[in-house]
Amino acid sequence: MPLVKVTPDLQMHYEVDDFAEPWREHDTVLLLHGNAESGEVWYGWVPQLAAELRVVRPDMRGFGRSTPMPRDYAWSPDRIADDYVALMDHLEIERFHVVGAKVGGTMALRFAARHPSRVQTLTVLGPPTRGTDAAARYLSWVEDIEKKGVEAWARATMSGRLGTDFPHAGSEWWIRLMGRTPLTTQLGFIAAVPSVDVTQDLPNIRCPTLVITTQDNPLYPLEKVKAWQARIPRSELFVVPGQSYHVAATAAAQCALATLEFIRRQRG
Numbered sequence: 001m002p003l004v005k006v007t008p009d010l011q012m013h014y015e016v017d018d019f020a021e022p023w024r025e026h027d028t029v030l031l032l033h034g035n036a037e038s039g040e041v042w043y044g045w046v047p048q049l050a051a052e053l054r055v056v057r058p059d060m061r062g063f064g065r066s067t068p069m070p071r072d073y074a075w076s077p078d079r080i081a082d083d084y085v086a087l088m089d090h091l092e093i094e095r096f097h098v099v100g101a102k103v104g105g106t107m108a109l110r111f112a113a114r115h116p117s118r119v120q121t122l123t124v125l126g127p128p129t130r131g132t133d134a135a136a137r138y139l140s141w142v143e144d145i146e147k148k149g150v151e152a153w154a155r156a157t158m159s160g161r162l163g164t165d166f167p168h169a170g171s172e173w174w175i176r177l178m179g180r181t182p183l184t185t186q187l188g189f190i191a192a193v194p195s196v197d198v199t200q201d202l203p204n205i206r207c208p209t210l211v212i213t214t215q216d217n218p219l220y221p222l223e224k225v226k227a228w229q230a231r232i233p234r235s236e237l238f239v240v241p242g243q244s245y246h247v248a249a250t251a252a253a254q255c256a257l258a259t260l261e262f263i264r265r266q267r268g
Contacts, residue, residue: 001065006086013065014058014087015039017050027120027263028054028093030084032111034102034246035193036150036178036186038064041101044252049260053097058087060104062185071184075192077110085115097263099123101248106198112209113201121266123210123259125248126220128193129202129228134219135194142191150186151179160218163244174249202231209235210262212255216243236262 003011020026029049031042039057049055061083062069069075084107088096097120100108105127112119128134145153154175162171211229213220222239229237238258244250 004087004090006061006083009069010061010067010083012058012061012067012083012087013039014056016091017046017055017057018053019050020052020054026053028056028088028091028096029263030056030058030088030096030098032058032084032098032100032104032108033060033063034104034248035189036063036154036181037104038177040064040177041174041249044249045099045256045259048253048256052260053263054093056087056091056093056096058084060107062189063181068182069185069188071188073185073188075189077107077196077198078114080107081111081114084111085118088118094118095120097121097123099125099259100127101125102127102246103193103196106196109198109201109205112207113198113204116204116206119207121208121210121263122205123212123262125212125255126214126217126245128220129197129199131194131196138190138193142187145183145186145190149179150181150183151175154178161244161246162250163214163242165242166244166250199228199231202228203233205232205235207234208262208266210238210259211235212238212240212247212258214240214242214244214247214250217245217247218243219245 006012033041038059042057059066098108105124112122158171209232213225229235240247240251
């Protein structure tokens with residue numbers, strides 16, 4: 001199992017998928033998952049990307065097969081970004097593309113602003129940019145998870161996350177995957193999200209950036225997404241039909257192909 005010791009309190013698990021022609025130079029893309037997820041969630045993206053790019057799929061600190069975090073852990077976007085820098089340093093990859101979904105997209109925005117020399121392109125899908133905008137929802141989730149556990153919370157919130165058209169068996173897969181998140185990690189992370197604000201980072205992102213959302217996103221209305229996307233200097237917006245807020249899952253192949261085409265165009 002590929003692991004790297006990032007800090008004394010973190011063994012980070014990651015996977016590398018690379019099916020590009022081995023005799024040709026090819027770029028790397030770093031995929032950052034969302035809350036209560038792991039690198040497993042990119043199952044719909046890897047077939048599209050890995051034939052052309054080296055795909056790195058880490059489990060964020062605390063999640064998946066990385067070291068769980070205590071409930072009182074001092075979460076911060078800077079620490080998470082630095083974890084990913086340490087992973088890419090370990091892999092000896094200096095410059096790469098970054099893709100992040102949901103709160104993984106939030107961390108990707110901070111990453112691109114904090115480490116501009118490392119990021120070739122950025123793609124974000126449905127990220128919250130300011131936690132205070134939904135603080136009440138996050139805090140109510142903490143209460144629900146304390147009472148009923150992570151899997152019950154995932155089940156109760158899944159229809160909004162994946163929309164009404166996602167297959168039932170697929171929803172059950174997501175519920176089970178999210179339900180495996182360590183309780184201490186989830187309680188501490190969710191409680192910390194309202195303090196996260198990357199809006200000041202947006203004008204400082206210098207790489208070409210693709211923002212992807214759904215037409216009828218129930219959490220992040222399209223006009224609000226357009227407003228913050230316009231603050232990123234070299235950005236464009238791609239809107240997918242639908243009413244989920246986890247577009248990276250509900251339109252995985254479409255989003256992966258759009259991302260790959262975006263990366264190709266930036267190469268000239």
